[in-house]
Amino acid sequence: xxxxxxxxxxxxxxxxxxxxxxxxxxxxxxxxxxxxxxxxxxxxxxxxxxxxxxxxxxxxxxxxxxxxxxxxxxxxxxxxxxxxxxxxxxxxxxxxxxxxxxxxxxxxxxxxxxxxxxxxxxxxxxxxxxxxxxxxxxxxxxxxxxxxxxxxxxxxxxxxxxxxxxxxxxxxxxxxxxxxxxxxxxxxxxxxxxxxxxxxxxxxxxxxxxxxxxxxxxxxxxxxxxxxxxxxxxxxxxxxxxxxxxxxxxxxxxxxxxxxxxxx
Amino acid sequence: xxxxxxxxxxxxxxxxxxxxxxxxxxxxxxxxxxxxxxxxxxxxxxxxxxxxxxxxxxxxxxxxxxxxxxxxxxxxxxxxxxxxxxxxxxxxxxxxxxxxxxxxxxxxxxxxxxxxxxxxxxxxxxxxxxxxxxxxxxxxxxxxxxxxxxxxxxxxxxxxxxxxxxxxxxxxxxxxxxxxxxxxxxxxxxxxxxxxxxxxxxxxxxxxxxxxxxxxxxxxxxxxxxxxxxxxxxxxxxxxxxxxxxxxxxxxxxxxxxxxxxxxxxxxxxx
Numbered sequence: 419x420x421x422x423x424x425x426x427x428x429x430x431x432x433x434x435x436x437x438x439x440x441x442x443x444x445x446x447x448x449x450x451x452x453x454x455x456x457x458x459x460x461x462x463x464x465x466x467x468x469x470x471x472x473x474x475x476x477x478x479x480x481x482x483x484x485x486x487x488x489x490x491x492x493x494x495x496x497x498x499x500x501x502x503x504x505x506x507x508x509x510x511x512x513x514x515x516x517x518x519x520x521x522x523x524x525x526x527x528x529x530x531x532x533x534x535x536x537x538x539x540x541x542x543x544x545x546x547x548x549x550x551x552x553x554x555x556x557x558x559x560x561x562x563x564x565x566x567x568x569x570x571x572x573x574x575x576x577x578x579x580x581x582x583x584x585x586x587x588x589x590x591x592x593x594x595x596x597x598x599x600x601x602x603x604x605x606x607x608x609x610x611x612x613x614x615x616x617x618x619x620x621x622x623x624x625x626x627x628x629x630x631x632x633x634x635x636x637x638x639x640x641x642x643x644x645x646x647x648x649x650x651x652x653x654x655x656x657x658x659x660x661x662x663x664x665x666x667x668x669x670x671x672x673x674x675x676x677x678x679x680x681x682x
Numbered sequence: 683x684x685x686x687x688x689x690x691x692x693x694x695x696x697x698x699x700x701x702x703x704x705x706x707x708x709x710x711x712x713x714x715x716x717x718x719x720x721x722x723x724x725x726x727x728x729x730x731x732x733x734x735x736x737x738x739x740x741x742x743x744x745x746x747x748x749x750x751x752x753x754x755x756x757x758x759x760x761x762x763x764x765x766x767x768x769x770x771x772x773x774x775x776x777x778x779x780x781x782x783x784x785x786x787x788x789x790x791x792x793x794x795x796x797x798x799x800x801x802x803x804x805x806x807x808x809x810x811x812x813x814x815x816x817x818x819x820x821x822x823x824x825x826x827x828x829x830x831x832x833x834x835x836x837x838x839x840x841x842x843x844x845x846x847x848x849x850x851x852x853x854x855x856x857x858x859x860x861x862x863x864x865x866x867x868x869x870x871x872x873x874x875x876x877x878x879x880x881x882x883x884x885x886x887x888x889x890x891x892x893x894x895x896x897x898x899x900x901x902x903x904x905x906x907x908x909x910x911x912x913x914x915x916x917x918x919x920x921x922x923x924x925x926x927x928x929x930x931x932x933x934x935x936x937x938x939x940x941x942x943x944x945x946x947x948x949x950x951x952x953x
Contacts, residue, residue, distance in 0.1 A: 480854075481851055481855070500854070503857055505855070506855075509848050509851070511848055513848045513849055513852050515849070515867070515871075516949075517870045517871075517873070517949045517952075517953075519950060527856045529866070530853070530857075530858045557950075558949070558952065560952060561950075578856075
């Protein structure tokens with residue numbers, strides 16, 4: 419599919435609800451979500467645990483099934499989008515296969531898609547270079563640090579050139595210094611590829627640093643409290659986090675999170 | 683050099699201690715009949731067993747007393763049985779993991795099959811198969827496989843089910859079919875479980891082959907040798923055949939370990 423065939427909206431959710439379980443055990447996870455994500459945006463979903471941000475991301479990926487409302491990905495149902503391999507998904511854990519070296523891990527989706535061997539290798543090299551890991555292509559996952567492993571998993575998600583990148587707290591398990599480095603890296607990646615990205619996080623600075631828009635959610639059931647524009651411009655060195663504009667957006671997010679919190 | 687010494691020293695110490703205990707026990711047990719001086723000691727000393735073992739090994743290969751010949755006969759049915767157990771065990775595990783109904787219906791029978799004493803079943807298997815014209819290696823291999831397939835099934839069922847949710851979800855995002863889920867994830871993930879199971883299975887295949895030789899009136903094989911020796915009270919022959927059987931088991935387990943090392947090497951040092 420060429421980019422011209424794509425709809426201007428990458429994700430459209432209208433009145434989207436999702437509940438887990440049946441009968442008296444029923445747990446509402448998402449309640450009446452309305453959201454449109456346009457092509458080329460970097461949208462963060464932020465909220466406390468249990469606010470349904472991961473569930474929403476998984477619903478976009480067709481890993482969970484909404485119980486009400488409509489959800490369109492690239493103008494089609496999530497299942498059809500998944501079958502067309504419309505998105506790359508980066509999980510909380512790298513989920514690399516320990517029996518494959520780095521290069522072959524990146525080639526995994528390409529093998530499943532049935533690409534020729536040379537093309538697989540070329541794409542693996544290109545995407546490993548994109549995440550700055552060309553020199554460890556022949557190493558095995560357990561020989562890499564947690565941050566490097568997660569970069570491999572990002573290269574793997576990019577390798578089949580999806581139109582949409584879905585990331586579920588990809589840096590949540592990493593220390594803050596590694597996390598800063600990866601945020602910088604991810605921002606550059608997003609600028610160079612222009613790839614529509616939906617990013618789940620519970621870190622306010624991370625969301626403000628990376629996003630063009632921030633969706634603040636509240637728990638039980640998951641609702642959207644506020645959608646905050648994050649217009650810090652394209653050029654974002656790490657120092658931008660000390661500017662008043664950055665702090666102002668951060669405090670708006672914090673305020674919205676507080677507003678959405680159930681009063682205890 | 684130092685490192686090698688540090689590794690082998692504990693083994694040497696344990697073996698030496700065992701030999702001393704064995705030797706002293708033999709002296710005490712055999713004392714009433716005059717230790718060391720007899721042809722059929724109640725408990726032969728390590729030296730006597732080694733002597734009998736060497737005599738057996740050094741016989742010409744066509745001699746009925748050649749331990750190499752008997753070991754080869756047992757090894758052939760053990761290896762054929764092990765290969766059969768490998769194929770059947772893995773096929774059953776794949777079926778059980780893929781078809782929920784088979785998990786409920788097949789597993790109890792597989793467990794029940796192992797509660798039946800092989801020694802009791804072996805003669806019946808041999809007689810029944812003999813009646814339909816199957817004699818020689820096949821009945822013995824079947825009994826070896828009977829004992830041997832169980833650890834392979836259980837190990838593979840566990841191994842094929844070992845991938846975590848996140849790894850399965852990952853393949854789902856690639857819209858991978860069930861063949862890819864099997865070939866790219868379940869199968870490679872099961873290898874770490876398969877090899878310990880295969881080691882147990884390998885020793886059981888040797889046990890099964892020997893057990894199959896006991897009641898069948900087999901003329902050849904370590905089992906036949908054990909039976910004849912115990913019938914005639916030839917303790918030296920008995921012990922020599924026993925040691926030969928354990929050497930055979932060690933060799934078969936070493937083959938499994940060799941296959942494992944190849945895979946570990948291909949996977950960059952970890953299974």
